[in-house]
Amino acid sequence: MLKGSNILRLGDYNQAVVLDLIRRAPGRSRAELQRESGLSSQTISNIARRLIDLEMVHECAPSDPSRGRPRIPLAVNGAGAFSVGVHIDPARLTILLLDLSGRVHRHEHLRTPQRYDPAEMTSLIAAATDRVIREAGVARDRVLGVGIAVPGPVDVRSGTVLDPPQLPRWRDVKVRADLHEATGMPVLLDKDVTAAATAELRASAHSDFLFLYLGAGVGAGVVTEGRVMRGVSNNIGEIGDILVDPEAEDLGWSGRRGGLASACVPEALARHAARAGLMELPDVTDHLAMDDACSRLVEAADGGDATARRILDRAAVHVAVGLGVLVNFLDVPRVVIGGPLWERLSPRFLPVLNDAVRRELVVARPAFEVSGSRVGERIAAQGAAELVMDHFLAPRATSLLVE
Amino acid sequence: MLKGSNILRLGDYNQAVVLDLIRRAPGRSRAELQRESGLSSQTISNIARRLIDLEMVHECAPSDPSRGRPRIPLAVNGAGAFSVGVHIDPARLTILLLDLSGRVHRHEHLRTPQRYDPAEMTSLIAAATDRVIREAGVARDRVLGVGIAVPGPVDVRSGTVLDPPQLPRWRDVKVRADLHEATGMPVLLDKDVTAAATAELRASAHSDFLFLYLGAGVGAGVVTEGRVMRGVSNNIGEIGDILVDPEAEDLGWSGRRGGLASACVPEALARHAARAGLMELPDVTDHLAMDDACSRLVEAADGGDATARRILDRAAVHVAVGLGVLVNFLDVPRVVIGGPLWERLSPRFLPVLNDAVRRELVVARPAFEVSGSRVGERIAAQGAAELVMDHFLAPRATSLLVE
Numbered sequence: 001m002l003k004g005s006n007i008l009r010l011g012d013y014n015q016a017v018v019l020d021l022i023r024r025a026p027g028r029s030r031a032e033l034q035r036e037s038g039l040s041s042q043t044i045s046n047i048a049r050r051l052i053d054l055e056m057v058h059e060c061a062p063s064d065p066s067r068g069r070p071r072i073p074l075a076v077n078g079a080g081a082f083s084v085g086v087h088i089d090p091a092r093l094t095i096l097l098l099d100l101s102g103r104v105h106r107h108e109h110l111r112t113p114q115r116y117d118p119a120e121m122t123s124l125i126a127a128a129t130d131r132v133i134r135e136a137g138v139a140r141d142r143v144l145g146v147g148i149a150v151p152g153p154v155d156v157r158s159g160t161v162l163d164p165p166q167l168p169r170w171r172d173v174k175v176r177a178d179l180h181e182a183t184g185m186p187v188l189l190d191k192d193v194t195a196a197a198t199a200e201l202r203a204s205a206h207s208d209f210l211f212l213y214l215g216a217g218v219g220a221g222v223v224t225e226g227r228v229m230r231g232v233s234n235n236i237g238e239i240g241d242i243l244v245d246p247e248a249e250d251l252g253w254s255g256r257r258g259g260l261a262s263a264c265v266p267e268a269l270a271r272h273a274a275r276a277g278l279m280e281l282p283d284v285t286d287h288l289a290m291d292d293a294c295s296r297l298v299e300a301a302d303g304g305d306a307t308a309r310r311i312l313d314r315a316a317v318h319v320a321v322g323l324g325v326l327v328n329f330l331d332v333p334r335v336v337i338g339g340p341l342w343e344r345l346s347p348r349f350l351p352v353l354n355d356a357v358r359r360e361l362v363v364a365r366p367a368f369e370v371s372g373s374r375v376g377e378r379i380a381a382q383g384a385a386e387l388v389m390d391h392f393l394a395p396r397a398t399s400l401l402v403e
Numbered sequence: 404m405l406k407g408s409n410i411l412r413l414g415d416y417n418q419a420v421v422l423d424l425i426r427r428a429p430g431r432s433r434a435e436l437q438r439e440s441g442l443s444s445q446t447i448s449n450i451a452r453r454l455i456d457l458e459m460v461h462e463c464a465p466s467d468p469s470r471g472r473p474r475i476p477l478a479v480n481g482a483g484a485f486s487v488g489v490h491i492d493p494a495r496l497t498i499l500l501l502d503l504s505g506r507v508h509r510h511e512h513l514r515t516p517q518r519y520d521p522a523e524m525t526s527l528i529a530a531a532t533d534r535v536i537r538e539a540g541v542a543r544d545r546v547l548g549v550g551i552a553v554p555g556p557v558d559v560r561s562g563t564v565l566d567p568p569q570l571p572r573w574r575d576v577k578v579r580a581d582l583h584e585a586t587g588m589p590v591l592l593d594k595d596v597t598a599a600a601t602a603e604l605r606a607s608a609h610s611d612f613l614f615l616y617l618g619a620g621v622g623a624g625v626v627t628e629g630r631v632m633r634g635v636s637n638n639i640g641e642i643g644d645i646l647v648d649p650e651a652e653d654l655g656w657s658g659r660r661g662g663l664a665s666a667c668v669p670e671a672l673a674r675h676a677a678r679a680g681l682m683e684l685p686d687v688t689d690h691l692a693m694d695d696a697c698s699r700l701v702e703a704a705d706g707g708d709a710t711a712r713r714i715l716d717r718a719a720v721h722v723a724v725g726l727g728v729l730v731n732f733l734d735v736p737r738v739v740i741g742g743p744l745w746e747r748l749s750p751r752f753l754p755v756l757n758d759a760v761r762r763e764l765v766v767a768r769p770a771f772e773v774s775g776s777r778v779g780e781r782i783a784a785q786g787a788a789e790l791v792m793d794h795f796l797a798p799r800a801t802s803l804l805v806e
Binding site: 153162222224231232233234235236237238239240241242243246248257258324325326328329331332333360362363365 | 555556565611623625627632633634635636637638639640641642643644645646647649650651660661724727728729731732733734735736763765766767768
């Protein structure tokens with residue numbers, strides 16, 4: 001049963017088309033909406049009135065009121081609808097509240113509790129969801145639902161986290177149903193890389209790019225012609241096994257020797273650092289300890305430690321080999337990188353990556369570029385919240401199911 | 404200037420929509436066309452009459468003439484329009500004539516002359532184009548144009564073959580303009596893998612797959628949701644550098660050591676065979692000699708030679724590693740393999756590949772399958788001819804330019 005917000009009951013397809021036009025480019029007048037939607041002026045007029053009554057849309061000051069009948073721009077009313085976005089990274093837990101205009105009102109970054117089982121995690125997320133809504137002073141019936149981004153693989157049909165290598169206790173967990181029960185709100189589940197690519201697309205001027213996600217794991221999202229690709233089972237982007245270093249030593253872990261994950265995920269970086277004598281190897285089942293080890297490695301490099309710099313520079317070169325594979329294959333003009341680990345790595349990685357990826361390219365690409373995400377560390381949580389907005393408000397709904 | 408066939412002058416957008424519906428699923432009645440196109444019954448009636456007058460469409464026998472007003476199925480008239488497809492593989496040259504119903508009327512497989520320069524090749528292709536049209540007894544004004552599939556990279560905007568590693572004399576050659584001048588017909592240029600994926604999609608019941616092309620080079624096409632992906636510069640599918648064998652020896656060639664190309668293209672197979680003492684290494688600048696070396700290697704394996712079998716089985720395992728990378732990344736449910744080399748390799752490769760690719764997969768895929776193309780060796784030429792049909796007849800034209 002879908003226990004949605006009341007504002008949903010009044011929607012119809014034409015209304016969704018018009019609201020979507022206003023969301024994507026605020027400031028359109030009724031006449032412009034009519035032209036772009038193909039709907040009649042009477043229909044546009046009725047829908048605009050209804051959206052204003054619902055407090056989803058408001059009229060802005062006319063651009064030039066002195067000239068004849070004024071052209072009144074319409075814009076979404078941020079407070080008209082909200083969604084909650086959650087990102088469960090094995091080391092970082094992010095919960096935020098997004099409004100209809102795309103503004104983030106509250107966000108919480110927590111260190112992911114390492115010894116919690118999924119039921120305890122569900123309670124934690126439900127409590128945080130209540131908290132961000134309450135502290136923002138938002139009426140609960142204005143919140144459309146909760147989107148959760150998780151490491152793959154996922155089964156979006158059943159709303160299940162299957163067996164993510166980074167979350168060993170999360171095997172066949174029905175996250176969507178559990179969180180729906182705990183919050184009473186509609187819940188949507190998606191893979192972290194897909195959610196992140198969605199947020200990046202919304203924040204970016206570009207419609208074709210590869211999104212590289214660096215967190216406790218490594219993954220990729222793909223955006224082509226302004227659409228986020230999902231893959232046939234919504235599990236696009238498993239790239240950790242791509243061979244990037246034929247001379248790699250055995251790291252003594254479960255990941256593929258010489259694979260992309262063994263070059264850049266926190267556990268691998270910690271193992272490289274421990275081998276080089278920079279630190280003791282922390283408990284590898286503790287993602288917080290791994291995450292902290294990465295922070296120490298970056299700090300050492302920033303402080304001038306040559307070994308730490310060598311480890312990170314080699315990691316960047318190996319990431320470039322993996323990106324070369326993906327860019328050559330899919331013929332994309334641009335790579336954007338983000339995720340919880342990226343903020344720390346970018347100052348050392350970005351200068352290396354642009355040249356190193358370019359050396360891997362088979363087809364000449366003068367305008368090719370590698371850049372960092374504009375959205376920051378909360379990107380997957382924000383994307384999950386965007387997916388909820390799209391699910392309920394966009395005329396062409398995503399294929400995701402909601403509990 | 405576009406010197407098209409006269410039958411084009413009469414088309415319009417609605418006519419293209421209706422013709423496309425009839426092409427995709429022959430046997431629809433006017434009432435069904437009306438329902439599916441959203442056009443009025445008067446418009447459908449007029450368009451059907453016009454298409455029948457143009458001899459593009461004909462009426463079939465009613466399905467059940469005894470019951471009331473008969474439902475008359477419409478089908479395309481194969482002889483209503485034709486296109487020529489050309490595939491320039493460095494070892495095999497294919498030229499064929501396709502009709503509107505998708506039937507291939509004439510095809511020629513030639514061994515690609517190795518010492519020809521592009522101008523000589525253009526003359527050869529123009530002569531063969533004249534020949535297939537003449538020998539099929541087709542009026543030239545019924546031929547929409549010529550599609551050419553070539554190894555990448557290509558610049559589709561200018562109709563130029565850039566610098567394909569397998570065609571060293573073809574650097575910045577304006578194939579499209581040259582062949583247009585030689586034939587007087589509209590000419591369209593595309594990459595071999597994209598043309599092949601187009602033909603496979605048309606012949607297949609599947610709408611999501613990865614197409615692996617094995618010819619003088621190795622490449623990939625991607626079909627998602629019934630559409631052939633092209634990449635932002637129409638150069639999708641450069642996969643030869645993907646590392647598949649970290650222990651590979653240096654083959655002494657320009658390809659990447661341990662890369663997918665070094666596992667499976669004819670020159671690499673010939674080098675492996677020569678190293679193992681099975682044959683003298685032929686002249687590596689002669690693609691016919693390389694192609695023949697592959698044939699001899701396969702014959703030796705079929706005859707029971709253990710060394711030849713080991714070489715081909717190892718090649719299949721390495722191809723599987725590369726396919727694993729692509730399937731894990733893009734989340735596709737199926738791989739289809741074709742191209743000029745595939746016919747010979749498939750009996751040994753296919754039994755190995757299904758299991759070997761499955762071992763590479765990160766996400767469980769019970770229904771995953773690797774299969775051989777249904778279209779056969781002429782697949783890229785047929786796809787090039789299909790692209791010409793789509794360019795002139797489909798309502799949503801491809802982004803390809805025509806000279």
